[in-house]
Amino acid sequence: MTYHTEKKDRVLAFFREKPDEAFPIEQVCRAILADGSGKSSVYRIVSGLVDEGILCKISEPNSRHCSYQYVGGEHCAEHLHLKCVGCGRLIHLDGRTSQTLEKQLLSSENFELDEGARLFGKCAVCRHKCKSLFAKSE
Ligand SMILES: [Zn+2]
Ligand SMILES: [Zn+2]
The missing domain is CATH 1.10.10.10 (Winged helix-like DNA-binding domain superfamily/Winged helix DNA-binding domain)
Structure with a gap:
């Protein structure tokens, strides 16, 4: 044990x-x-x-x-995350980028993101994969 x-x-x-x-x-x-x-x-x-x-x-x-x-991560409450729906990868945004996004949303939408919130989308690898699929027909 x-x-x-x-x-x-x-x-x-x-x-x-x-x-x-x-x-x-x-x-x-x-x-x-x-x-x-x-x-x-x-x-x-x-x-x-x-x-x-x-x-x-x-x-x-x-x-x-x-x-x-x-x-x-212990510091994950202090920054935002990007979560790729294609592969599941989690990207930890740096503090400054997180703050900029948080401030922007708060001032434009009056919307407060949760601590360490995850935003969903596609990472570079998965986007590239999509592009290469399209490229075949060109
Ligand atoms: Zn994190
Ligand atoms: Zn991905």
Whole structure:
């Protein structure tokens, strides 16, 4: 049990270091498991963290593989987020961009966004994917 908890802490620390990046599960295993054994426990930990809302699952376009990204950051109440509906990626906006958007909406619409609110749309990768589909017919 303590061993499991320790491993969970390491998985969390791994994701927390780079909240703007998504990692395939194989890469998480390589980083966590020194000898490559115990992959199933890493799989269980990661899917548990997804259930807890600490990680999100991202489906990569043009691939059957999934990657995972940390979304439970301590500072996430202080900025806004862009959530891609195509792949599930979460983009953390910087504080200044967040404040500009928040102020703009408050003054033009008298609308106050929730702390850490998520705005939905399509990320660069997914938009590019759409474009390349259209490009075929040109
Ligand atoms: Zn955030
Ligand atoms: Zn996307």
